[in-house]
């Protein structure tokens with residue numbers, strides 16, 4: 001099937017069962033992408049002609065209104081006929097230079113019982129330009145890859161910082177905790193995903209950042225970049241975790257507050273011990289309890305799909321401007337998702 005892009009007048013072919021995002025990438029086209037699980041909405045496009053299908057059901061990242069307006073998500077959509085679509089291709093040089101590079105885990109820091117900071121060192125002759133909010137993939141072979149947001153700011157220097165949470169039984173993350181990964185060699189590909197130009201359109205607007213667990217990683221990069229470039233805005237950071245021991249980024253937040261003592265930091269625990277005097281409940285509920293209206297904010301929400309789904313549902317109803325709200329969903333890797341779906345369908 002042929003897929004034509006109306007803006008650039010380019011086209012590519014898509015095989016049956018292949019996602020439009022994979023088909024576009026195979027043809028060398030660069031299109032914004034995020035979670036690749038249908039949650040974040042980064043690979044959105046408009047279908048002008050033809051028919052698509054979603055083998056896994058309508059993606060969470062599209063509302064009924066989006067679908068009625070012809071909006072589709074390329075990571076989930078499969079072509080059922082020739083198509084005409086409208087989508088923005090990435091052109092800016094810092095977004096298009098995606099490299100596959102070897103690197104070494106130069107430093108490891110345990111940030112919590114189930115979170116490690118990995119500091120990656122690239123070969124000395126290589127450069128790795130990225131923008132805050134972008135991520136990289138660790139390549140495992142046979143088409144399998146694992147995504148991690150970059151927690152350091154672009155100007156931070158030679159090492160790339162990642163915050164990696166252990167997934168029980170996870171092929172990549174579990175072994176990192178079982179044996180010290182210091183000096184281990186990895187292959188990475190990146191930078192990937194959209195960058196977040198905080199305040200690009202609304203430099204004076206307050207910025208509301210909402211993190212679930214290691215969803216803090218790209219927020220750290222964004223806030224450091226903003227503060228170290230002297231861009232002063234009203235900053236609000238909500239960090240959701242289960243227990244006090246899961247508030248892994250206290251030292252990072254402290255470093256940010258040295259740059260901007262007015263940064264408002266609200267840790268929210270969903271399973272606190274009785275002596276916790278701070279906020280309790282789910283992190284998006286704390287935001288809603290504190291802010292009757294969200295119209296004035298630029299909003300960045302990052303973390304597990306459940307948080308993204310809850311924030312998407314509730315923040316718009318409080319007036320958050322859809323063009324100024326940005327979701328970054330930490331979905332499962334495509335092969336893990338496929339395994340999970342196939343074991344769920346065997347159980348049904």
Ligand SMILES: Cc1cc2nc3c(=O)[nH]c(=O)nc-3n(C[C@H](O)[C@H](O)[C@H](O)COP(=O)(O)OP(=O)(O)OC[C@H]3O[C@@H](n4cnc5c(N)ncnc54)[C@H](O)[C@@H]3O)c2cc1C
Pocket residue numbers: 034035036135145146147148149150162163164165166167168169170171172173174193214215217218329330331332333336337339340
């Ligand atoms: C764009 C993007 C950026 C991300 N950035 C980060 C980051 O900065 N830090 C971070 O810690 N994670 C991040 N993630 C999530 C991370 O990619 C996964 O946790 C990782 O792929 C797990 O790899 P694994 O090989 O250990 O587990 P797998 O072998 O892939 O999975 C093992 C089993 O665990 C379950 N599983 C898989 N992933 C998850 C998950 N995320 N949560 C709960 N259960 C899961 C599945 O049932 C799966 O069958 C990001 C994801 C995306 C899409």
